[in-house]
Amino acid sequence: MTELTMINEVSTSQKAVAITFDDGPNPIYTPEVLDIFAKAEGKATFFMIGEQMKKNPEIVKKVAEQGHEIGNHTFSHPKLSELSPADCLSEIERNEEIIQELTGQLPVVFRPPYLDYNNDTISILKDKGYPMIGALNMEAQDWEQPGVEHILSASKKCVRNGSILIFHDGFGDRSQTIQAVKKLVFELKSEGYQLLTVSELLNLD
Numbered sequence: 001m002t003e004l005t006m007i008n009e010v011s012t013s014q015k016a017v018a019i020t021f022d023d024g025p026n027p028i029y030t031p032e033v034l035d036i037f038a039k040a041e042g043k044a045t046f047f048m049i050g051e052q053m054k055k056n057p058e059i060v061k062k063v064a065e066q067g068h069e070i071g072n073h074t075f076s077h078p079k080l081s082e083l084s085p086a087d088c089l090s091e092i093e094r095n096e097e098i099i100q101e102l103t104g105q106l107p108v109v110f111r112p113p114y115l116d117y118n119n120d121t122i123s124i125l126k127d128k129g130y131p132m133i134g135a136l137n138m139e140a141q142d143w144e145q146p147g148v149e150h151i152l153s154a155s156k157k158c159v160r161n162g163s164i165l166i167f168h169d170g171f172g173d174r175s176q177t178i179q180a181v182k183k184l185v186f187e188l189k190s191e192g193y194q195l196l197t198v199s200e201l202l203n204l205d
Contacts, residue, residue, distance in 0.1 A: 006115065010162035010201045016194040017163045018201040020045045020135065020145035022073060022111065023170030025052055025059040030169045034066055040185045042195025044068050047111040047133075047153050050075030050095040052170055057102050064103040069197035071133065072107040081118040089124050109133050109198045111160060133198055135166030142170045142177045151180035159188065164198065169198070 010018075024030045029126040029203055044062055048070055053060045064070060083091065083163070092110070099107050110130035110192050112121060117132065125132055136158035140150045156166055165184075167177050188195065194202075 006132050007164065007202070008134040008136050009160070009164055010204060012162040012201070012204040014191050014194070014204050015161055016196050016201060016204060017159060017161075017165060018045060018196050018198045019165050019167065019200060020047060020071070020111070020133070021076065021169040022169050023052070024048055024058040025063065025168045025170050026174065027056055027059065029174040030056075030059050030090070032064065032070070033169050033181065034063065035185065036178075036182050036185055037068070037195065038066065040189050040195060042185065042189070043197045043200065044195065045071050045109065045198040046169070047071040047073035047094075047109075048099070049073050049077050049170065051077075053095075053098050053102060060099075060102045064105070069199055069202055070099055070103060070105075070107055071109040071111060071198065072099065072130070073111055075143045077113040079114055079116045080112050080121045081116050085120045085124065088121055092124065092128065097100055097101045106186045109202075131202065132165060135164045137163075140167075140180075142166075142174075142180065143171070144178050145173060147182075148176050148179045151176060152183055155180070155184055156187070159193070162201065162204075164201065186187065
C-alpha cells in the first residue's frame with residue numbers, strides 16, 4: 001500500500017484505534033508504556049529514532065518481542081525538507097538497518113520527524129513503499145508537557161473508528177504523557193475499542 005498523503009486515520013467500521021509513540025526508545029518511559037499495554041491487552045506502534053535504539057537495544061527487542069510495531073522515524077530526527085535527497089534516504093535506510101538488526105524485521109510504516117516533508121521525501125517513500133503516518137490528536141501537544149488533563153481531553157476528542165493518535169515516549173520528561181495514556185487506554189478498552197498497531201489498522205477491511 002503506497003500512500004503519498006499523510007495518513008491520520010483509516011476508514012473502518014471496526015471499533016479500533018492505533019496509539020503511537022515517537023522519539024524513543026527511552027529507558028524510563030518506554031517500559032512504562034509496555035506495562036500499560038500489557039495490562040490492557042493491546043498493541044502500540046513505536047516510531048523509533050536510530051540514535052536512541054543504539055543506546056537502548058534491549059528495549060527495542062522487548063518492544064518487538066511483545067508484539068508491538070516499530071516504525072521508522074529516521075536515524076537522527078532531522079527536518080527532512082532541509083536535507084538533500086541522498087541525506088534523506090540515508091536517514092531512512094540507516095534506521096531500517098538498525099531495526100532489522102535488532103528485531104529481524106524491516107519497518108513497514110514511516111513517520112517523518114516534525115511531520116515535515118517535501119516532494120523529495122514523498123518520492124523516496126513512494127520508491128520504498130512506505131505509507132506516511134500522521135495523527136489526529138496534534139492539539140494534545142504532549143511534547144510540550146501541557147498537563148495530563150489537556151493531553152487526555154484533546155486526544156479523546158479525536159477518538160473514532162480508525163483514529164491514529166500520537167504521543168511521545170522519548171526526549172525529556174514524559175511523565176504527563178504516561179499518566180494521560182494510561183487513563184486513555186483503559187477508557188478506550190472499557191468502551192470496547194481494540195488497540196491495534198498502525199499496520200493492523202491499515203489492513204482492516
